[in-house]
Amino acid sequence: MDTRAPLMGEPLPVELMNTIWADRHGRYDALRDPGGVEAWLSSVCPRTDLMTADDLDGLAAADLDRLGDRLISLRDALRRLAAEVTQEPRPGAASEIPDLSTAVHVLNETAGRTPHWPVLCWSPGAEPSRRRHTSGEAASAVLSAIAEEAVVFFSQDSRHQLRACLAPSCVLYFLKNHPRREWCSTSCGNRARSARHYQRHHRSTA
DSSP, rough: OOOOSSSOOOOOOHHHHHEEETTTTEEEEEOOOSHHHHHHHHHGGGGGOOOOOOHHHHHHHHHHHHHHHHHHHHHHHHHHHHHHHOOOOGGGGGGOOSSSHHHHHHHHHHHHHHHHEEEOOTTTSSSOEEEESSSOOOHHHHHHHHHHHHHHHSSGGGGEEEOOOOTTTOOOEOOOOOTTTOOOOOHHHHHHHHHHHHHHHHHHHH
């Protein structure tokens, strides 16, 4: 099951921020229903060692509703923190959480809500490996792990790599991991260049 949200290989906190996206036709939310929540968790499942496909299959609709509410709350907190870092210039990208202190509280509460820890797995004749266990529901622990990763990210200088994509209609965030990167995707870069070309041509013919 694939999510409709754009997944661009960004850190999971940024991928969660980007479950809201937009184009010239409107604004979209990948977490608006239980099916969307399940699809997003399924899509990021391979990137965490806290949750398996079987864990997802065991979730009822009520569980997905509850997880969806928590994911949306965490996403809104992360988008508010991202707006602080990027000095968000896009009115359409505003978070549902209006103030910084509430966003910080939501993030910290989510990070500590479901404990998880590393364990060593080592059977005779096999290579040792590390997995993570949780005292709670696996999907809930994934939310806490994403929040924990976000705490680390926003508390370090790496947060200054975070950018708001300024292509027309875009509300996504990305990490500027290359000096020449200015857009979240190639399509946004093409759209931005086309818009600039149109504006220059319009001014020259006015």
